[in-house]
Each structure stands twice: as structure tokens, then as C-alpha cells.
Amino acid sequence: MNTIKELYAYRQMIFSLVRKDLRGRYKGSALGFLWTFINPLLQLVVYTVVFSFILKTNIERYYLYLFVALIPWIFFSSSITVGAASVVAQKDLIKKIYFPRMVIPISYVTSCFVNMLLCFIVIFAVILVSGAGFNFAALLTLPVIMAVEYLLALGMALLTSAVTVYFRDLEHILSIISMVWMYMTPIMYDKSIVPERLMPIFNLNPMTHIISCYRDVLYYKNMPDLLSLVSATALGVFFLIFGGIVFNKLQRRFAEEL
Amino acid sequence: MNDTAIIVKDVTKSFKVYMDKGAQLKERLLSFRRNRYEKRQVLKGISFTVKKGEAIGLIGRNGCGKSTTLKLLTRIMYPDSGTITMNGRVSSLIELGAGFHPDMSGRENIYTNASIFGLTKKEIDSRIDDIISFSELEKFIDDPVRTYSSGMYMRLAFSVAINVDADILLIDEILAVGDANFQSKCFARLKEIKAQGTTIVIVSHSLGQIEQICDRSIWIYDGLIKAEGVPKEVDLEYLDFMGREMQENTQVSSADMPTEENGRRWGNGHARITKITSYGEDDREKNVFRTGETIRFVIEYSVSKPVEDAIFGIGIFNREGIQCYGTNTRIDRVSEFSLDTSGRAEIVLENVLLLPSEYSFDFAIESGEGIPVDYCRQIYKAEMISNTGDTGISRINHKWSV
Missing domain, CATH: 2.70.50.60 (abc- transporter (atp binding component) like domain)
Structure with a gap:
């Protein structure tokens, strides 16, 4: 409770770090901020070419099917992989001045989140251009889904960023984990093709639920499946609390370990 | 209880000094439980209290634990045992210019830097004019900080830190900032802050500065408090000690x-x-x-x-x-x-x-x-x-x- 109060007092710091990160990210590159959009678009092109022309799928508008899942996934995976290094990256600050340490992963995840929001502009543009149309009522649930994903990503980032301080290999291990995790989540394929006996594992994966909610709203134009949303929220809250507790325990020795 | 700002009670702190630290998986596995390290106890049980509005100076030679004490007070580190209670908002002049971004303007950096001290946008808005005028950088405030000289940089950083309006101000080896004029201005400002009732803790090698500002000196020797009292007396005792026992260390190597x-x-x-x-x-x-x-x-x-x-x-x-x-x-x-x-x-x-x-x-x-x-x-x-x-x-x- 105290932590939350303190974090609230330091909200301006979170805000400045997010702004600094967003502004600094593409500093000096010719296309600058446009990379925010180019990167996911190019990934979309690659996957679409592979799955529509080489490994032919029978999913209609596959590019859209993939895109509405890929953007949220990129947010999640960059939160845990690059987010893991966030505390280590700010070691100069941590060794020299006091502030609630959680500010760092929070602002990192938030800046990834803002990036995702910007990418959603592209998603909406793609939906418009493709003529797939929107279900406006369902769209209203989108912020809820995003919020749940944010909580989950934050929980994971708290966990990974704190552990990385003590165990630097984690950062590299995580890039492998995130790749495996991506294929273990129905992003490029449909949940329906997952073998029955593997389903329990998929159901434990919070990203399965979150991705399917995004897809319900943006691709199928339905209200999200309530059970999925509730499971995702429960798992998200669990990871947030767990990550928060671990972070709080580990942060006491940050200054010495860095 | 209400008139104490800082209570430090039986605080100990030791550091592990690794002979050869393996932070990688391979090394961890190969030398599992064989990580050789020495435990170096820096603080061996320190207790003191500071009243509200009091200024104290921590003195002692390098490595005696005074900077560690200050770091514990700022909560950059935590004690192994013992407790530290701080009543009020803490600001530190330990690392000036934390989070400065060279490409951002002086004004933007004021916002970033002040936010690290826990100020909200509103609070910064109300202080920004004071900060800028104190730094004497009005003409350059919208230029990127990378164009500043190191003196200007420090002046800006100091101005932010000193205008936080903290209840407790922690200072490590300051007042080496800028030219003599700015230094005396900082000093005057510090006295002003003290007069307003801010509690101040200073770590310094400059006994002169401590004697000018502090009501009390605490001499830390080898992780313990060796003497405590009126700065002039403690400082003399300390100097005598330095002269007798530590000339080897302090002479030109x-x-x-x-x-x-x-x-x-x-x-x-x-x-x-x-x-x-x-x-x-x-x-x-x-x-x-x-x-x-x-x-x-x-x-x-x-x-x-x-x-x-x-x-x-x-x-x-x-x-x-x-x-x-x-x-x-x-x-x-x-x-x-x-x-x-x-x-x-x-x-x-x-x-x-x-x-x-x-x-x-x-x-x-x-x-x-x-x-x-x-x-x-x-x-x-x-x-x-x-x-x-x-x-x-x-x-x-x-x-x-x-």
C-alpha cells in the first residue's frame, strides 16, 4: 500500500522517463519515429507472405487475423525481454539516488504500451482499408483488454527486471523463452488446431486468453469471450502481485549488486 | 518523537567483496557454492538521532563508513540490521544532475531531474522560476544541456536539488560547484534553508564547511562512532588523530x-x-x-x-x-x-x-x-x-x- 502511495508521488518521474524513452528511442535515425510503424508492418508483410503464399492457410484475411494478435504480442514480449534489462540499464541512477525502484520497469512497460497504442492506429487503418469494418460496441471493451495485458506485462517485467540484476544471463535466456512462448500462443494459428491434451497448458498461458480477446473484438467483431477475459484478468493480477512482491524483496540490494 | 527527524539505531552494514564473481550461468554452475568472497563490515553498529532543524556533519577518513551511512539514509541501500527512521521528505545532493539528458534543454532537464526527487509537475511549475534564477542560466535555459560548460551543468543541477524544499537534506562533498561566487551563493542558500528548519546531514572532508553549518559533528572511525559533539571540538580531536595516526595515508603517495x-x-x-x-x-x-x-x-x-x-x-x-x-x-x-x-x-x-x-x-x-x-x-x-x-x-x- 505504501509502495502504491509512493509511486503515485513519483508519477511525474514515470511520465518524464516515458517521454524521454519515446523521444530518445529513434533519435538520430533518418526515419525517426516512423520506425514505430515500419517495424510491425514489415513483420506483418513477412508473416503474411509466408503464411498466405508458402504455407497456405485457409483463414480469411490472414494478414488481419495475424496483425491484431501480433501487435499486442510485440508489446508483451518486448516488455519482458527488453524490460528485463531496464533496471540494469539504469544502474547509474539506482546507485546514486533514491526513488521507488519500480518506477523503472513501470515506465519502460508504459512506453512499450504507448508504442502499442500508436501501432493500433495502423491496425485501424488496415481494418478500414481492408473493408473489414468495426463492431463499435465490442470496441468499447478494447481498453479493458489492453489494461489487463498491461497488468500482466508489468508483472512479468517486474519479475524479470529484478531477477536480471542478480542473474544477468536471464536477459538472453528470455529472448529464447519469448520465442517459444510466441509459438505456444495462438498468434499465427488458430486455437482450434491445438491438440486437446495440450489445451490445459494453453489455458494456463495468460496470453492465450488475451490474444483471443483481441481477436474476438478486432477480427471476429464479437464481444470478447467473458471466460477468457476473466481468466486473463485473474492471471494478470496474480502475476502483477507476484512480480511486485519479488521485486520489492530483491530491490533492497540493487545498489550493491549493480 | 515529533521533533526528531532521523533516528538511526544499531545499524550495521557489510558488503560482500567477491574475489571473482561469476554472474553468468556457466560460472555459477561450475563454481556452485564456491563463490569466494570476503565479508567486509563497513558499519559495526551506529546509533544517533537528529532533531528537526539540526545540522550534523559526518567526518572521518576515506572508507570509515560515513558515505555508506549517508547512502543508508537516502535509502539507496538498506542496513543489514538495525533501523533507520526518517520523518519527512528527503532530498539529496549526492549525485547532482541525475537523469540529465544532453539533448534536452535546460528547462526540460529541470523537469526530469526534479521529478526524480519526487516532485509533481505542479510543484515543479511553482519552483521553476526560482530554480532558473538561482542557476543564473536564464539566457541558456532553452539550449540543449550538451552545449553547457561543466560549470553551468553543475549549477543547473545544484539549483534543482537545493530547491526541492525537502524536510531533510543529505549532502555529500558539495560546494565544489562552479566558481567562488556561486559557491558562496550555495553556501548562503544552505544557511537559509537551515534557518527555515530543514534538517541537514553533510558528509565532507572540508571541516571548515562543516564547522560553518553544522551544530554537531559525528566522527565515524572504522564503522563506529568515535566522537560526537560541537564541531569545533570534535574536529580538533579528529585532526589531532589524523596527524598522529594517519599521516602515512594522507601524505603524497x-x-x-x-x-x-x-x-x-x-x-x-x-x-x-x-x-x-x-x-x-x-x-x-x-x-x-x-x-x-x-x-x-x-x-x-x-x-x-x-x-x-x-x-x-x-x-x-x-x-x-x-x-x-x-x-x-x-x-x-x-x-x-x-x-x-x-x-x-x-x-x-x-x-x-x-x-x-x-x-x-x-x-x-x-x-x-x-x-x-x-x-x-x-x-x-x-x-x-x-x-x-x-x-x-x-x-x-x-x-x-x-
Whole structure:
């Protein structure tokens, strides 16, 4: 409770770090901020070419099917992989001045989140251009889904960023984990093709639920499946609390370990 | 309870000093449970309380634990055992300019930096004019910080930190910021802050600064509090101790001795200065003196070839490299002498009015019309301290009548 109060007092710091990160990210590159959009678009092109022309799928508008899942996934995976290094990256600050340490992963995840929001502009543009149309009522649930994903990503980032301080290999291990995790989540394929006996594992994966909610709203134009949303929220809250507790325990020795 | 700002109780802290730390998986696995480290206990049980509005100074030699204490107070680190209670908002002048981004303007950096101290946008908005005017950087405030000189950078950083309006202000080795004018301004501001009732904890080597601001000095020695009390008394005790026991540590290390190789020593070498020692009024060997004290230097030399018509010379330079005084036996019309065998010479500087700074000394042997025999630049270092706030290079004895 105290932590939350303190974090609230330091909200301006979170805000400045997010702004600094967003502004600094593409500093000096010719296309600058446009990379925010180019990167996911190019990934979309690659996957679409592979799955529509080489490994032919029978999913209609596959590019859209993939895109509405890929953007949220990129947010999640960059939160845990690059987010893991966030505390280590700010070691100069941590060794020299006091502030609630959680500010760092929070602002990192938030800046990834803002990036995702910007990418959603592209998603909406793609939906418009493709003529797939929107279900406006369902769209209203989108912020809820995003919020749940944010909580989950934050929980994971708290966990990974704190552990990385003590165990630097984690950062590299995580890039492998995130790749495996991506294929273990129905992003490029449909949940329906997952073998029955593997389903329990998929159901434990919070990203399965979150991705399917995004897809319900943006691709199928339905209200999200309530059970999925509730499971995702429960798992998200669990990871947030767990990550928060671990972070709080580990942060006491940050200054010495860095 | 309500009039105490800081309570430190039985605090201990030790660090693991790894011989060879394996942070990688491979190393962890290969040397599982064989990570060799030494536990170094830096604080061995420290307790003190600070009342609201009180200013205390932590003194002690390098590695005694005073900076660790300050870091524990800021909560950068946590104690192994014992408790620390801080009542009120804490600001620290430990790391100035935390989070400065070189490409952002001075104004934007004020916002970033102040936010790290936990200020909200509204609070920063209300202080920004004070901060800018204190820094005297009005003209440059919208330029990127990378275009600033290091002095301007520090001025900006200091201005932010000092305008946080904290209840407790922690300071580590400050007031080396900017030029003398800005320093005295900072000092004045600190006194103002103190007068407003802010609790201040200072860690400094400059006893003079501590004596000017603090109500109480705490001397930490080897992880324990050795003495505590009125700064002037504790500082004297500390200085005596330093003079007696730590001269080896505080003297110029042999690595820093002038040699021909590092270009700080030249001459024909017929006679060589072998050792410089300095003594205070009580004939005790030391190299920290109070402004106004009498200092005696003993110059030991060896002679390999007799030096006719020899001259001894001394030059005193402050931290900025400005020569504060210089003389030699010729200038002072000491009757002609020559050096035939190894021996020692002395110079007594009476009533040295140099103001607090670290001074380096040149000593030289010359002969005839100034032919260098052994010229040693920066062969000796000494520090002056004072508890008055006058500024400049040297005090001039004076009297006011108003």
C-alpha cells in the first residue's frame, strides 16, 4: 500500500522517463519515429507472405487475423525481454539516488504500451482499408483488454527486471523463452488446431486468453469471450502481485549488486 | 518523537567483496557454492538521532563508513540490521544532475531531474522560476544541456536539488560547484534553508564547511562512532588523530612523487631532496592545518657532488593551480652557504593565513644564479581548514568599524 502511495508521488518521474524513452528511442535515425510503424508492418508483410503464399492457410484475411494478435504480442514480449534489462540499464541512477525502484520497469512497460497504442492506429487503418469494418460496441471493451495485458506485462517485467540484476544471463535466456512462448500462443494459428491434451497448458498461458480477446473484438467483431477475459484478468493480477512482491524483496540490494 | 527527524539505531552494514564473481550461468554452475568472497563490515553498529532543524556533519577518513551511512539514509541501500527512521521528505545532493539528458534543454532537464526527487509537475511549475534564477542560466535555459560548460551543468543541477524544499537534506562533498561566487551563493542558500528548519546531514572532508553549518559533528572511525559533539571540538580531536595516526595515508603517495619521467622534477641532481615533512605549532607531524597556524617544514636532502652557493626555494599553489606564495633563501637574503654533505633544512611559515583548500608545494634546490639542482613540483600536499566563512585565497587581517 505504501509502495502504491509512493509511486503515485513519483508519477511525474514515470511520465518524464516515458517521454524521454519515446523521444530518445529513434533519435538520430533518418526515419525517426516512423520506425514505430515500419517495424510491425514489415513483420506483418513477412508473416503474411509466408503464411498466405508458402504455407497456405485457409483463414480469411490472414494478414488481419495475424496483425491484431501480433501487435499486442510485440508489446508483451518486448516488455519482458527488453524490460528485463531496464533496471540494469539504469544502474547509474539506482546507485546514486533514491526513488521507488519500480518506477523503472513501470515506465519502460508504459512506453512499450504507448508504442502499442500508436501501432493500433495502423491496425485501424488496415481494418478500414481492408473493408473489414468495426463492431463499435465490442470496441468499447478494447481498453479493458489492453489494461489487463498491461497488468500482466508489468508483472512479468517486474519479475524479470529484478531477477536480471542478480542473474544477468536471464536477459538472453528470455529472448529464447519469448520465442517459444510466441509459438505456444495462438498468434499465427488458430486455437482450434491445438491438440486437446495440450489445451490445459494453453489455458494456463495468460496470453492465450488475451490474444483471443483481441481477436474476438478486432477480427471476429464479437464481444470478447467473458471466460477468457476473466481468466486473463485473474492471471494478470496474480502475476502483477507476484512480480511486485519479488521485486520489492530483491530491490533492497540493487545498489550493491549493480 | 515529533521533533526528531532521523533516528538511526544499531545499524550495521557489510558488503560482500567477491574475489571473482561469476554472474553468468556457466560460472555459477561450475563454481556452485564456491563463490569466494570476503565479508567486509563497513558499519559495526551506529546509533544517533537528529532533531528537526539540526545540522550534523559526518567526518572521518576515506572508507570509515560515513558515505555508506549517508547512502543508508537516502535509502539507496538498506542496513543489514538495525533501523533507520526518517520523518519527512528527503532530498539529496549526492549525485547532482541525475537523469540529465544532453539533448534536452535546460528547462526540460529541470523537469526530469526534479521529478526524480519526487516532485509533481505542479510543484515543479511553482519552483521553476526560482530554480532558473538561482542557476543564473536564464539566457541558456532553452539550449540543449550538451552545449553547457561543466560549470553551468553543475549549477543547473545544484539549483534543482537545493530547491526541492525537502524536510531533510543529505549532502555529500558539495560546494565544489562552479566558481567562488556561486559557491558562496550555495553556501548562503544552505544557511537559509537551515534557518527555515530543514534538517541537514553533510558528509565532507572540508571541516571548515562543516564547522560553518553544522551544530554537531559525528566522527565515524572504522564503522563506529568515535566522537560526537560541537564541531569545533570534535574536529580538533579528529585532526589531532589524523596527524598522529594517519599521516602515512594522507601524505603524497610515492606513486605521485615528482620524478624526471612525469616531468615534475628537473635539475643537475648534484643534491636531491629526499623527504619533506611538516609540523604544526605543537611540533606534531601533520599536514592539515588551521588558517592562522604556524607551519614548519623540514627538507631532507642528500648530496652527491657539493653544491656551491646553494639556494632553497618553496612555492605554494592552491587547488586551482594559482601560486599563493613563493620565496627562496636568495630573495630572503640568507647569507651564502653551500651544501657539502647530506642534511636537512627548515623553513617556518608563521601565521599562515591561507584559506581552506588543498595546497601543493614545490620545493627546490638551486645554485648560483638560479641553476636548478633539484626542482620538485608538487612534492608535498597539505590542507588548510578554517571555521570562518571568509573567501578568497588568503585572509587579510582586518578590522571593521561601523
